[in-house]
Amino acid sequence: MNEKRDLSEAKNTPLTEKMNKHLMRIFVTVTLCLMLIPAVSHLFPVEKWQEPSQASKLTSPSLTASSGGLNINYLRDSGTYLEKTFPFRGKLIGTAAALKRGLFSSSITNQVVIGKDGYLFYRDTLDDYLGFNRLSSRGIDNAATNLKILSEQAEERGIKFTVALAPNKNTLYGNYMPNRYLAADFEHSNLNRLQRRLGDLGVPYVDFTKKLKSSKEVLYQKADTHWNFKGACVAADQLLEHLQVDNLAKNPDWKLGAGFVGDIEKMQNPTSTLTEPNWRAEGINDLEQFQGDLWEYADDNPDATADLVQTTGQGEKNLFMFRDSFGNSLVPVLSPSFAAAQYSKLIPYDITYAFSQEPEVLVVERAERLIPFFATEPPALASPATNLNAYELVDSTDKEKVKLEKNGIFKVIDGTIPAAHRQGDVEVFARITTAKNESQDTQIRDYQGYRKSITNRNQQIVNDYGYRFYIPQSDITANTRIEIYAASKAFGVQVRKIGEIQENGN
Template sequence: MKKKIFIAVFFALICIPSIGMLFYKTDAGAEKRNIQSFPQIKKEGKVNIKFFDELNNYFADNFAFRQEMIEGDAVIKKAVFSESGNDKVIVGKDGYLFFSETMDDYLGRNTLSERKIFSCGKVLSLLQENALNNNRKFLFVIAPNKNSIYPEYMPKRYIKVTSSNNYSMLKKEMEKQKINTVDLKDAIVKSGKKVYQKLDSHWNNQGAAMACNLMLNNLNKKHYDYSNEPYKVTKDFSGDLYEMLFPKGHKKDSNIKYLREHTYKVTSKINDVTAITYETESQGKNDSIVMYRDSFGNALIPFVADEYKNGYYTKAVPYDWQIPEEKDADTIVIELVERHISSLIEGTPDMPAPERQVNINPKEVKNMQTSLKVGDMEDYLPISGHVDKKYISNDGKIYVRLKNNKHQYIFEAFPTAMDESSKNDGYDFGMYLDTVICDVGTYDIDVITQKGNEYYSSGVKTELEFEE
């Protein structure tokens, strides 16, 4: 009899997650990720051959009390073992949480190659050149990872073996290529202030105000300095790392609230700084700014927006370099979080490639593993491909040449991927050709790579015709 009761109880327990789905509803927003919805038997008029795989994923994401179980597991691991119940979150000291995706930067492992670091710098160099040629100010800033600022709160088991990482290497490369930048990391560390959220991966309002002050000082932009502005501490901030670790938790993080009110007005349709695009205006101010930014810009925007007559802030990538012209911007700022430095070479900015007046007579190499693709004409003509790494140095430039019996045009390409599926090993290239520059006629296009003082071409050419 006892065995039967035990079996009955056992089966009742294991059925709870399934039967409970009839009345239990998963909180889709609690885990900061996409939750699998119930799959469709047909998609676009055809039988969904992935139906059962999607059904399995649906059950895995939605069985009853799943999030409460995750919560319980995380509480026990954090309280008893100081461990994380989510592999994307690291439980640190004194209540600090860290994003696990920053570990490579923290430990100095899996760093970008010398070629990739040069390419990141070259992308910034070409963007800066274009901005300055169009009489616009340019600034690039890296928002540091939280554990780069507060390594003392990281668990002792994570031991650094080197101080070299993508941040330090790109910093040196930017010095070589004379990129206008501000070292926010150095300034924040020297300040000694706690300007990052304990339960979130981002800086708080004090950190954003400090960053804004450093940026606008660099740009020689008159602005209000919040360094001595009175503030109050509130405990009403929802930390992204905490919510990942405790999907059903209600703990709030503290934040800085300055007593000074922001004066800018939102002119975009969506009044949300987390939106892809956000536009502002500020009466009594002058100049206009376009800022390419990520989630660190959410807290940064209000302080910047107060100081510019017009502001346009976008998270869209690759960078659309036509926006500053459309918005008649005086200033361009790129803000990028440290852990995403590699994204600089993962997409080709929408900007006309600069023409170069260089005397190049490349050596043609048979069987050179270089590819060339010409896309469909839009505002500009997209040209992309991949070069043979044997015939380019770590700091070698990539050129695209158009040539016929009468004319020759040489353009410098971005060392970036244009194909979204490419991970870019450092040898992709992409560019947009402003065909207005070229005279009418038929041209051969080839790719030229630089290795030291030598130049090489595969000899493989694509024919291109420009008509009136």
């Protein structure tokens, strides 16, 4: 006991305590110096850091606002500027990313999942992979019904229409996902259920999943969200066969091209220079800006990633494609087979513009993880005309507020179906009555509504029983009454009024 007490006392000698205090002072000083680096570095003529992906460079804040008055957000703007631009920020991020990935197989950002064998996955695809937050049956039906209306509108104009859904990388290559994530069944996935429902409704679609998965090669990039050019070529070949369009870029001569830093790699380390090769094909995407001898850009913006891309090729028909980033690498492999093509990333889909271009072919391409978009964002196209005369119009005590707004050439009607009328098959119609005046008789027009799943601020769907109408502005003038009706098999021959609004002409 005495020896133990003596050892304890030895540890707390005045000399030991002095050394501990000295070490603590050094630690605090070093920590404070490190914390001051970001601010102090701005005092020296060192190049400031800017995010490589930042479209417009950050500028130092000003005491005056653009309006000429005092900038009341000066301190906040200064903090943001110092945080985002201090000279060593990139190196610190890169070091932290490398250490965390190497030591713990994890990322410094919650947007990235570190997989096996160098594979990276976008975290926004996790819900699909794990089977979380799937669309309800009504949500799937909303998406499919909106696409059916679009399909019918295209067919009425003699346009060949199809839907093309690009599977998530982990849908095809889940074997490279970390073992801690267990894949849900594909049978009940949003992708499979939507494609089945499109088939039920007679909406043409292309199922890329089976064709891509059956390939002996991996057709997606390791450190990127998307398919590589070989994968895009497989998808394009299947799409063109479905559209009955000759593939003028079939079976190209492939070679590995220059490398690039994948989008997921940039998410987890914006300073990364870790490149990954992609494929180049003679005559298709082997020239500058991925052009080829069989096609070229038709405008002054030679960039396949732009919001609107126009090309000319060797084919006979014209194509209009609504697409997302998966469509970037489709541009070189589809364009040769069309006389002219336009590829639009703009949302909501401006179908009126697309139809004005008079294409023979209209394609809607969308990534699997973005399937809810079809339920939450109906296409911006005039709601189809219909006729409610065959129904018995019945008033209802259960009504919801109806919102009317101007949007371009349309007036947009939004609302929700009251809970008492929420049948699984419920559809919504609008009756628009314009009172007669001295030169015109009373006019009654009926329209079918788009379905709309409603989201909260976090973009989570909270209600699958919304609706939307796009009505030409000329159809809603002063003294116009708008009545909203719900129809369902459960209601028989009745359509029940669930909302109304009087337009005063403003």
